[in-house]
Amino acid sequence: xxxxxxKFGGSSVADIERxxxxxxRVARTVAAGNQVVVxxxxxxxxxxDLIALARQLTPYPSExxxxxxxxxxxxxxxxxxxxxxxxxxxxxxxxxxxxxxIRTDRVYSRAKILSIDSVRLERELASGxxxxxxxxxxxxxxxxxxxxxxxxxxxxxxxxxxGLNADFCEIYTDVDGVYTADPRIVPQxxxxxxxxxxxxLEMSSLGAGVLQPRSVEVAKTFNMPICVRSSFNxxxxxxxxxxxxxxxxxxxxxxxxVAYDGDVVKVTxxxxxxxxxxxSELFGALADAKINVDMIIQSGHKDGKNDISFTCGKExxxxxxxxxxxxxxxxxxxxxxxxxxxxxxxxxxxxMITNPGVAAKMFKCLYDxxxxxxxxxxxxIKVSCILQKEGAKDAVRALHDSFGL
Amino acid sequence: xxxxxxKFGGSSVADIERxxxxxxRVARTVAAGNQVVVxxxxxxxxxxDLIALARQLTPYPSExxxxxxxxxxxxxxxxxxxxxxxxxxxxxxxxxxxxxxIRTDRVYSRAKILSIDSVRLERELASGxxxxxxxxxxxxxxxxxxxxxxxxxxxxxxxxxxGLNADFCEIYTDVDGVYTADPRIVPQxxxxxxxxxxxxLEMSSLGAGVLQPRSVEVAKTFNMPICVRSSFNxxxxxxxxxxxxxxxxxxxxxxxxVAYDGDVVKVTxxxxxxxxxxxSELFGALADAKINVDMIIQSGHKDGKNDISFTCGKExxxxxxxxxxxxxxxxxxxxxxxxxxxxxxxxxxxxMITNPGVAAKMFKCLYDxxxxxxxxxxxxIKVSCILQKEGAKDAVRALHDSFGL
Numbered sequence: 164x165x166x167x168x169x170k171f172g173g174s175s176v177a178d179i180e181r182x183x184x185x186x187x188r189v190a191r192t193v194a195a196g197n198q199v200v201v202x203x204x205x206x207x208x209x210x211x212d213l214i215a216l217a218r219q220l221t222p223y224p225s226e227x228x229x230x231x232x233x234x235x236x237x238x239x240x241x242x243x244x245x246x247x248x249x250x251x252x253x254x255x256x257x258x259x260x261x262x263x264x265i266r267t268d269r270v271y272s273r274a275k276i277l278s279i280d281s282v283r284l285e286r287e288l289a290s291g292x293x294x295x296x297x298x299x300x301x302x303x304x305x306x307x308x309x310x311x312x313x314x315x316x317x318x319x320x321x322x323x324x325x326g327l328n329a330d331f332c333e334i335y336t337d338v339d340g341v342y343t344a345d346p347r348i349v350p351q352x353x354x355x356x357x358x359x360x361x362x363x364l365e366m367s368s369l370g371a372g373v374l375q376p377r378s379v380e381v382a383k384t385f386n387m388p389i390c391v392r393s394s395f396n397x398x399x400x401x402x403x404x405x406x407x408x409x410x411x412x413x414x415x416x417x418x419x420x421v422a423y424d425g426d427v428v429k430v431t432x433x434x435x436x437x438x439x440x441x442x443s444e445l446f447g448a449l450a451d452a453k454i455n456v457d458m459i460i461q462s463g464h465k466d467g468k469n470d471i472s473f474t475c476g477k478e479x480x481x482x483x484x485x486x487x488x489x490x491x492x493x494x495x496x497x498x499x500x501x502x503x504x505x506x507x508x509x510x511x512x513x514x515m516i517t518n519p520g521v522a523a524k525m526f527k528c529l530y531d532x533x534x535x536x537x538x539x540x541x542x543x544i545k546v547s548c549i550l551q552k553e554g555a556k557d558a559v560r561a562l563h564d565s566f567g568l
Numbered sequence: 569x570x571x572x573x574x575k576f577g578g579s580s581v582a583d584i585e586r587x588x589x590x591x592x593r594v595a596r597t598v599a600a601g602n603q604v605v606v607x608x609x610x611x612x613x614x615x616x617d618l619i620a621l622a623r624q625l626t627p628y629p630s631e632x633x634x635x636x637x638x639x640x641x642x643x644x645x646x647x648x649x650x651x652x653x654x655x656x657x658x659x660x661x662x663x664x665x666x667x668x669x670i671r672t673d674r675v676y677s678r679a680k681i682l683s684i685d686s687v688r689l690e691r692e693l694a695s696g697x698x699x700x701x702x703x704x705x706x707x708x709x710x711x712x713x714x715x716x717x718x719x720x721x722x723x724x725x726x727x728x729x730x731g732l733n734a735d736f737c738e739i740y741t742d743v744d745g746v747y748t749a750d751p752r753i754v755p756q757x758x759x760x761x762x763x764x765x766x767x768x769l770e771m772s773s774l775g776a777g778v779l780q781p782r783s784v785e786v787a788k789t790f791n792m793p794i795c796v797r798s799s800f801n802x803x804x805x806x807x808x809x810x811x812x813x814x815x816x817x818x819x820x821x822x823x824x825x826v827a828y829d830g831d832v833v834k835v836t837x838x839x840x841x842x843x844x845x846x847x848s849e850l851f852g853a854l855a856d857a858k859i860n861v862d863m864i865i866q867s868g869h870k871d872g873k874n875d876i877s878f879t880c881g882k883e884x885x886x887x888x889x890x891x892x893x894x895x896x897x898x899x900x901x902x903x904x905x906x907x908x909x910x911x912x913x914x915x916x917x918x919x920m921i922t923n924p925g926v927a928a929k930m931f932k933c934l935y936d937x938x939x940x941x942x943x944x945x946x947x948x949i950k951v952s953c954i955l956q957k958e959g960a961k962d963a964v965r966a967l968h969d970s971f972g973l
Contacts, residue, residue: 213644219584220587224655232643232644232651238637242622242633243622245630246622246626246630256632261711
């Protein structure tokens with residue numbers, strides 16, 4: 164008998180029929196002799212609808228009240244799933260984040276989970292129930308409700324799996340696993356049976372959706388395997404875990420996948436005086452505005468001045484100018500430019516570490532296919548290039564071919 | 569500076585515009601120098617919509633899960649009102665039943681409030697905030713969510729007023745006070761400035777909606793004045809309180825109002841053997857089925873047998889036959905009949921206690937106007953008669969005239 168945490172996203176519980184589908188899937192897992200904890204998001208567009216209601220009152224509702232408001236969405240879906248399972252003859256109970264012992268820090272709208280007090284969860288499981296927990300939320304030590312922000316429900320699932328010492332955490336999405344590239348871009352992309360936490364982290368960060376990097380980080384830290392599966396079919400998913408099967412490395416699969424991210428803004432600050440503390444001032448201002456900066460490149464200096472380029476997500480687009488203008492003036496830099504006609508194409512693979520020449524092969528492939536590389540950033544298991552957006556998806560296809568995926 | 573609890577029902581917060589209206593009313597009360605605690609129901613049809621969702625899964629969802637589901641409605645409305653007040657520049661915070669310290673017993677779907685732990689409420693008030701609390705719900709000592717059942721939100725308002733030692737509790741509805749009769753039946757009915765708890769209790773029980781009897785009982789026990797007002801205008805409401813103004817009694821207003829209840833089913837069980845325990849068996853079976861029985865009349869016995877008549881609310885109609893059939897057989901009674909073509913007409917007034925002849929005047933008025941009285945029930949401050957439904961509203965008008973209201 165295994166203890167399995169199954170997490171379903173909002174599209175999997177968008178209406179009563181889909182909730183019944185989820186109930187049947189959970190029931191099958193129970194019938195196979197497993198204990199099951201289910202973590203749910205809010206039904207379909209519920210969260211967006213609640214946000215829209217609040218925005219009718221003010222464009223900037225308080226985060227504390229938004230957490231009160233939005234946490235109701237998951238509470239509705241867990242109660243409905245409990246009712247669905249009970250109507251099928253299964254014992255089930257729904258729990259709020261608080262009842263499930265999910266303790267967070269005190270940051271509204273993007274709280275982090277501090278701990279899981281699993282006493283009640285274990286009692287309910289021991290009594291033979293399916294336990295259904297609200298994703299995306301928890302309470303702080305004062306009983307205040309906090310939502311976990313983007314990717315929170317995946318993180319709830321992984322955290323509960325860790326807190327309960329579950330065998331693994333299944334995350335159900337609308338795709339049936341992790342692919343070597345986005346199948347919408349590369350039709351011959353294929354599903355990976357396994358992928359390591361680090362590779363998955365890079366893939367996630369690089370725009371290959373499926374899992375939020377945050378939940379993978381937590382899973383990696385506590386070595387909790389995640390199985391990514393589709394809620395719409397019974398296909399085997401992709402197992403994200405510490406050690407990938409040695410066979411796979413022996414087949415010399417250096418590159419596990421190619422990722423594409425079209426939601427990138429490239430910023431260049433020209434003529435920045437070359438003195439200590441400059442980078443700290445520039446990126447400190449961006450961090451204060453909660454803008455996640457991704458790739459950073461500083462060119463060699465000339466006449467005591469540097470050009471600094473960096474990329475960030477498109478959601479920062481509207482705020483960048485007003486943040487950068489005073490900073491650029493303060494730094495006595497010359498000027499800055501923004502470009503959103505760029506895309507990030509990356510290759511990811513644990514095999515790269517011990518195999519020189521993978522990056523070179525990527526650059527050659529791009530050159531052979533006529534792409535001009537604008538920025539490069541590397542880690543031990545990935546190489547990312549910023550290209551002109553036009554045609555960048557062709558680059559993904561070319562790389563997928565070139566690395567024989 | 570007064571501390572006032574203001575309770576608004578679902579129709580008062582049915583959409584964003586009405587929530588803003590409520591916010592403006594609360595703001596006026598604050599601007600006048602008062603501390604305000606607001607208690608809200610769920611927006612408009614939210615509760616019904618949630619029930620309908622659950623019913624798509626099963627006709628009999630578990631009460632525990634229904635409480636989880638339905639309690640989200642109030643959590644949404646309080647968060648939205650907090651956001652509305654904040655956007656107008658007022659300090660406000662919304663609290664769940666749990667956060668507001670509303671402790672209930674462990675009965676799902678119709679819990680009773682056991683206590684109010686007002687520590688947090690008082691802290692928030694002291695910091696200058698409007699505190700907005702979810703009506704209709706609380707938690708038990710295990711942290712389980714319970715709804716309070718019908719009339720629960722009014723009771724939440726009164727209980728919070730008591731727990732905080734507020735000056736009074738305003739209950740906003742769609743009528744602007746308590747009338748001498750339903751103005752839809754008696755156009756010349758007028759609004760009462762004051763009414764005693766006992767009179768209000770009888771009026772409520774007798775179908776003169778406005779306040780749920782339950783909240784009036786609690787208010788009476790703790791002597792917490794209730795002001796019934798309309799959320800759609802600024803008219804003075806009706807004050808429900810312990811002592812009515814002596815002037816009113818001196819004007820010999822013996823009868824405060826006439827009530828009409830058309831949602832009545834009359835049951836007669838014929839030929840019930842006259843032995844001890846019969847009434848207990850019959851009404852025990854009805855109580856087990858959670859049917860509230862109102863008037864009970866046992867006629868004088870004849871040949872060792874009685875006829876027993878009683879009335880109950882129309883919501884029991886569908887269940888009565890299947891409950892009564894086995895009981896009637898078990899009691900060895902002859903048969904039973906149901907009649908729903910009846911109505912209950914009542915007069916209510918604290919002045920009756922010390923003034924004989926009020927009941928007689930009522931019977932004479934009904935006789936003079938050609939009405940046949942089917943059942944009679946009296947208390948110290950009311951007389952109720954069951955009449956044929958046809959024309960019963962004319963009886964209300966005749967009584968309103970006859971008692972000079």
